[in-house]
Amino acid sequence: MDFRSTRSSEKVSPSYALLHGLAQDGGLYVPSVFPEGVLSYTDLKNKKYQEIAEVVLSYFFTNFTDEERKTMIENAYNDVNFADSRIVPLHSIDTALSITELFHGRTLAFKDMALSLFPYLLTAAKKQEKEDREILILTATSGDTGKAALEGFKDVEGTNIMVFYPSMGVSPMQKQQMQKQEGNNVNVSAIHGNFDDAQSFLKRVFTNEEVNAYANKKGILFSSANSINVGRLLPQIVYYVSTYVSLVDSGCIEEGEAFDVVVPTGNFGNILAGYFAKKMGIPIAQFICASNENKVLADFFETGVYDMKREFFTTASPSMDILLSSNFERFLFYVAGADSAKVAAWEKDLQETGKMAVSAEELKSLREEFSGGWIDDDETRAVINHVYNDFGYLLDPHTAVAYGVYLNRRKQGLAQRHTVIMATAHPYKFPPVICDALALGQKDNPFDMLETIASCTGIYLPKALAELEMKPVRFANTMEKEEMKQAVLSFVDAIHAEHM
Structure with a gap:
């Protein structure tokens, strides 16, 4: 299997794609x-x-x-890294709705599903490519990717990782997780800006000849742990396949019976993995792209126009506060019938004008499989309250967005098949939102809020969060987004000095 760029005919080996993340022309690798x-x-x-x-x-x-x-997979998916032996258990709400729980990993978010395996893939690819430079993983995060990547790569020999996150765009618990990260090869910085600012900067770094030449001179190769890397994206296919098997095994659907999935969506990697699972043979009928007020994707599936020139909202579901969804380019590659020239033109439009549009015919075709919906923060809190009081099940705000979109579809008579909601994070990662939703009142200390929630719900506090409170803060710095380049170069210098 080779991988090719979404924007040209460039082809590379799997190990090269794993190591480099982004194609030389700025495109993303696909099979x-x-x-x-x-x-x-x-x-x-x-x-x-x-x-x-x-x-x-x-x-x-x-x-x-x-x-x-097999060895890499066994090392990634075991009782050390996952609290549930099933890895992704299926929870049935009623006969028409199931929830796939993707939050039983070390950092309590679905990003653990791929980032438990990715370090093994990357290390093996480095060996296979006979790459003797130190790897520097550069990662932008809207909350969960950063901690999962940091935890996955901490103290992995031959690799270093630097994470940027928006200072006001993550939950208090997500911030605590990153600021208190352990490991001798990690670096974390907040920025005055949003996720799109951080992600766009890192994409420019990967294609900046001057910066890459400087890093190479210091014996360092840049790579990525965001889902622009195939090592992050492709392992996510597995939990959609596993979900289908669990649905049949539990009697929710018959073998070969189609079902729908609702995915809370920001960077489009999670839902794209589901689309890949369908292409491989899993009978998923409809993909429902669930958005918060940053509803650029929901609007696209309604109009066929991707318009990121709009107001940016900081919401109760921060991991979805994204206007430039990186993996959307891979989706467009398949919408375009693998026409890389068309994808390159669309991406140029997006970069130069902030907009791109598919044809009416293309929109009609993609809407046979995809649709979108959105709810706001007040509705998100109401959904959390409703599901907990009616079913005794506590949702995190991102999964609540998906649940709310599902409820709206059901009211409209659109939910005709068994539906699965992909639950992306443990609710305890978002104590202020949960306390608001359950009318428990907020406190200054997020750990005090967790105790209140646990006392009310009887849901135990996961070990990863229980141990977090007493750990020291290591990374409390916040920088202007214009300072990110110098921060990367300084970390390059530090890595070089340590290994020279």
């Missing part, structure tokens, strides 16, 4: 020939999550042997 229709329930039944992962990833990372992939 050169996608493995369509290769999965069926018959081949997957009776398999554990790890075994399903071995099947799925064997189609993409063909540069590794079966035994190498």
